Amino acid sequence: MTTISNTERGAAKVMNRTDLTQRLVARLHKDEAVVGGIGHTNWDLWASGQRPQNFYMLGSMGLAAPIALGVAVAQPDRMVFALEGDGSLLMQVGALATIATVEPANLCVIVWDNEAFHITGGQKSLTATGADIVAMARGAGLTNSTWAADEAHFESLVDEALGGTTGPRLIAARIDMTKPAGTTDRDPVKIRLNFMSGIAPPDKEG
Amino acid sequence: MSRDDGAEPWHETVIRVLKENEVDLVTYIPDNVLRELIDALHADPYFTVICPAREEEAVAIVAGAYMAGRRGIVLMQTSGFATLPNALASLVVPFQIPVVMMISERGILGEFQIGQAIVCKTMRPVLQSIGIEHHTIEEHDHVPFVVDSMIRQAFATRSPAAIILSPLLTKRPRAGAAQ
Incomplete structure (x- = not known):
């Protein structure tokens, strides 16, 4: 297993979002919540199996991490993941400082960086010209932020996050331009109700 | 619910009504008119108070918390609301999430900044066009009933709501208090 902890962006392997999403989901065994950001990010989450603890965002670009922060604050005993694309994160980049300030131990933001707005035609995003997530x-205060060097390193970073003891963290992964493995069924109320029952606190069930 | 005799400042009434409705998460973007409310919320251990970078975040945090079983409210001023139409129209409204917003109204009744006066005009048309329940409080005596009933209706109907605080409430000298 690779154990590089301070991989430079340029040294990180370009991986595949579908594969990494499946690797993440395969490691979830405690009803961890996952908030999938707009577009291909949540399509691949959908395609990885529709866990009731998944939330699929249909618009509101950039808000996956803030939504996940709200979940994490409301349920400090549940690990929460936010999945975002590079374009989405850059649209709401102040959220990184908010997360660093609130400092929930149970929140991990995962960013898929393909240097592009893939869904709108592959236009270059700002990470293509040097922005390093x-x-x-x-810089925003999320000191525990790391580039995934390769698939094994990504899995080890997820495992560390699932340990959940060292505060909020961010994992960034460079990904290719492969299309996602499915398409989310866009029924917002159904998505919300499934998610709410999937993460219902014990005293709020039934 | 009977202390509407003018003795209680509006921000203290708001805090009392939030507690009565078990709203214990507050996100806000700073605003001078809301300063006393914000200070009191920070000072009260009942509330978790978060000041993010932007109003969209403030809305999303409360939306996420609601889905995880916790009730919240978002505080902002008029110009901040103007940054929200996409988050409201693509997250809060279609997912039917009861995000309650409290907006201090700038841009009218003595505004000195033309940008505020213009952006203020977008607020009610946006709320109208995406069907968000809203009510403007002008009278001190109306604070407990309107805030309480707006919050209760929002959560009962799984609908967002906007409670607008007019300068008539927040800036006008209190005739009742002087009597």
Whole structure:
């Protein structure tokens, strides 16, 4: 297993979002919540199996991490993941400082960086010209932010996050331009109700 | 619910009504008119208070918390509301999430900044066009009933709501208090 902890962006392997999403989901065994950001990010989450603890965002670009922060604050005993694309994160980059300030131990933001707005035609995003998501996150105060060097390193970072003891963290992964493995069924009320029952606190069930 | 005789400042009434409705998460973007309310919320251990970078975040945090079983409210001023139409129209409204917003109204009745006066005009048309329940409080005596009933209706109907605080409430000298 790779154990690089401070991989430079340029040294990180370009991986595949579908594969990494499946690797993440395969490691979830405690009803962890996952908030999938707009577009291909949540399509691949959908395609990885519709866990009731998944929330699929249909618009509101950039708000996956803030939504996940709200879930994490409301349920400090549940691990919460936010999945975002590079374009989405850059649209709401102040959220990194908010998360660093609130400091929930149970929140992990995962960013898929393909240097592009893939769904709108592959236009280059700002990470294509040098913006480094991990450097920005660290600068915002999320000191525990890391580029995934390769698939094994990604899995080890997820495992560390699932340990949940060292505060909020960010994992960034460079990904290719492969299309996602499915398409989310866009029924917002159904998505919300499934998610709410999937993460219902014990005293609020039934 | 009977202390509407003018003795209680409006921000204290708001805090009391939030507690009565078990709203214990507050997100806000700073605003001078809301300063006393914000200070009192920070000072009260009942509330978790978060000041993010932007109003969209404030809305999303409360939306996420609601889905996880916790009730929240978002505080902002008029110009901040103007940054919200996309988050409201693509998250809060279609997912039917009861995000309660409290907006201090700038741009009218003595505004000195033309940008505020213009952006203020977008607020009610946006709320109208995406069907968000809203009510403007002008009278001190109306604070407990309107805030309480807006919050209760929002959660009962799984609908967002906007409670607008007019300068008539927040800036006008209190005739009742002087009597």
